[in-house]
Amino acid sequence: MATFHIEGGKKLKGTLEPQGAKNEALQIICATLLSPEPITITNIPEIRDVLKLIELLGELGVKTERLAKGSYRFQADNINLDYLQSERFSQQAISLRGSIMIVGPLLARFGEAYIPQPGGDKIGRRRLDTHFVGLQKLGAEFKFDAEKHFYSVKAQKLSGAYMLLDEASVTGTANILMAAVLAEGTTTIYNAACEPYLQQLSRMLVSMGAKISGIGSNLLNIEGVSSLKGCEHRILPDMIEVGSFIGLAAMTGSEITIPNAGIEHLGIIPDSFKRLGIKMEIIGDDIHIPAQDEYEIETFIDGSIMTIADAPWPGLTPDLLSIFLVVATQAKGSVLIHQKMFESRLFFVDKLIDMGAQIILCDPHRATVIGLNKKVQLRGTTMTSPDIRAGVALLIAALSAQGNSKISNIEQIDRGYEQIDSRLNAIGAAIERIN
Structure with missing residues (x-):
């Protein structure tokens, strides 16, 4: 079983082209x-x-x-x-x-x-x-x-x-x-x-x-x-990788460009990230995310807490809710993450809580996230990847955290993300794969 050793807190800068879907x-x-x-x-x-x-x-x-x-x-x-x-x-x-x-x-x-x-x-x-x-x-x-x-x-x-x-x-x-x-x-x-x-x-x-x-x-x-x-x-560019890279840029305060992102096939994914306060510029088929010191979650028109929920297409894909949840931990404001489809997908939040995130797991389908507004960094820790998407969410958390982290069972991440460690290292990350 392989493990990622991650040195957190580094700013990234560069280009990440998504793999095929x-x-x-x-x-x-x-x-x-x-x-x-x-x-x-x-x-x-x-x-x-x-x-x-x-x-x-x-x-x-x-x-x-x-x-x-x-x-x-x-x-x-x-x-x-x-x-x-x-x-x-x-x-x-x-x-x-x-x-x-x-x-x-x-x-x-x-x-x-x-x-x-x-x-x-x-x-x-x-x-x-x-x-x-x-x-x-x-x-x-x-x-x-x-x-x-x-x-x-x-x-x-x-x-x-x-x-x-x-x-x-x-x-x-x-x-x-x-x-x-x-x-x-x-x-x-x-x-x-x-x-x-x-x-x-x-x-x-x-x-x-x-x-x-x-x-x-x-x-x-x-x-x-x-x-x-x-x-x-x-095959189209992978919309889940595109969303993962948007979340990575926001969490680490990095400037990242995603070329050939397949914009016309992303549906409401970019707008959903904008509801978390993440700025981005779409240039042709490319997405540019500038470095942001902070991002603020919107509320609904009546001032009530924002809800991010999955739904059948053209709704938000459930594969990205783990990313939205981890990104919200460093936002300004609060959000309810509602995973309607799968009842075990939010159970990885205990790892984020160990890192210092403020999350209330309401039930198997819902979690309330109180954003830290980047005033308090997450702490590095030792974790295990439970599935593909939660594994990448934990990797993003570790890259933004203060100190060093270890993620085991990274074969789960490899099931969905091609050479993710070397691709991120190429733009400034410090990830070591230990076999």
């Missing part, structure tokens, strides 16, 4: 299973979760070729379905949440798919009902082996159907969409997730010959086709 990459790579023809994907983030998925597809029979950094060619023309019954597959899939999205493509193209209950961040209950109920509506037979925690779906033929999803699940929508593009007839998905990741997946599928309308809305109509061809696709 992790959440999009996991969907796009799974979609390569839908065609036997070559598919080239660029701007792939070479992070642990993505590389593990590429390895899994390779053992499934997908030909994978690394053309250059972040650029890969996939060809799924000789799939070995027997691999899905192997112990090796079970071990790989259990450790990777994104593996669930191979189910829709395999079912659509080969009539069957198997998956163990996937892992991922321990941030609360993450049910899969939406995925399998949607696939059942398309005509699949679903079975769950409760003893082995293994899911299976089979269908001789998928047929289009109308469905109203019980939740706007991003991965659930992706799985159903990838199955529906090869189903016979028309499928209507209402209450579909419409995040930029889904929009990108839809556009890729259209370039492969799929017929999808309603892209960017919560109502998708899919007219099934008999087969899909190859394509080329470029």
